[in-house]
Amino acid sequence: MRVAIRAIGIASAVFWVFLIIFGVFAVLSMQNFQMSFGKMQTGISSGNEVELLLPISIANKGFLSVGDFNVSTRIVDEQGSTLAAGQTFIPEIGAGETVNATHQVNLGLNEFLAGHVRMLLNDSELRVEEMVGMKVAQIVPVKASSNFSIPWGAPLYNFAVGAPEVSLSGLNYSRIVVPISFENHAFFSFNGTLQVRVYNSSNLLVGVGQGPVDVQQNLVYKEKLGIDVSTGNATLIGHIEVFLETPVFSYGPVVIPYGV
């Protein structure tokens, strides 16, 4: 029995020493684990999605490898609905290795803004839930999570359609000039087409006009769109409908009466 007791004692001591040394090495290793984020870049993908690109640099200067490294981002609105999500996964970062990766989150603006029209017109805040997870020595899961808010600038902030001005432009045509203005507070620039449709008092389409829109970030769009209307069908009272079509979102119709 004494042999068995001695064997148990030796095995127990060896495993305790191994466990303590592993714990010490794991803690020292994590002290030398460094992660840094670069400057976020934005762009529009070929699928008309806004891409948020965040460069990440991970330097594992510790003694132990890190496995299942992942960065997850979830952007939610004020009601908690998920607007966009992205994940970057690196299977293994060896001891002494430095890995550079780009964390990408795609925000489908069409779907997002179709369900949140007021985000087109009003500045707001979006909540970002960030999570970084890894397994130290491929064994011990460690996770860090954080919530923070980012400002959302409306692409059509203060969208305004002024009172249409009607004037005669010839014997058979009238000219309707529609002043349109808005401010692009969004983090992306956009271009598209602004279309104005003129309807008479019988709701008949009597004229269509359109013009290009190309608005950089933080700039103001202020133009007057002119539409020539045939006097045959035109009436003194009617309404106009304004549409804005861009590759990333659509807005409209904004209905404005005239002649009232």
Next chain:
Amino acid sequence: MVFRASKATIMGSVLYVVYVILWQYLGPMFMLLPGFQQMVEAFVVTYVALLVGSELTSGTIYQYFFNVAKALFVIGYIMFSLKTGIFELPLGGISVSVDLRLFLIVAMLLGLLGLAKTILQAIDFMSARSESVVI
């Protein structure tokens, strides 16, 4: 008795010195955890006290009482300090969680192994003593 007291003192001192040396390297990182140093110190002091008691009573059955108490203390302290095994730490606006369940299971198993060894030692001691009485 003097020999036992000296041995107990030396073992207790060695253990405490090992703790101080380890704390020099790990202490700065764990300063972020409130109450962690007090928790570790309480464990080390109690463990050393039980170790000294075990060495002072070596050669008697009471040594094994102290050893069983030491093994149960280790198991109980690990369960008390790690609780569910998922350790959460708020650091400003960031919440860090470490899953130590595997570590907890291994430590508990080693603690039970130590307890089993102590019980076997006590049984062996009693059987050797009864054999010597018979002789």
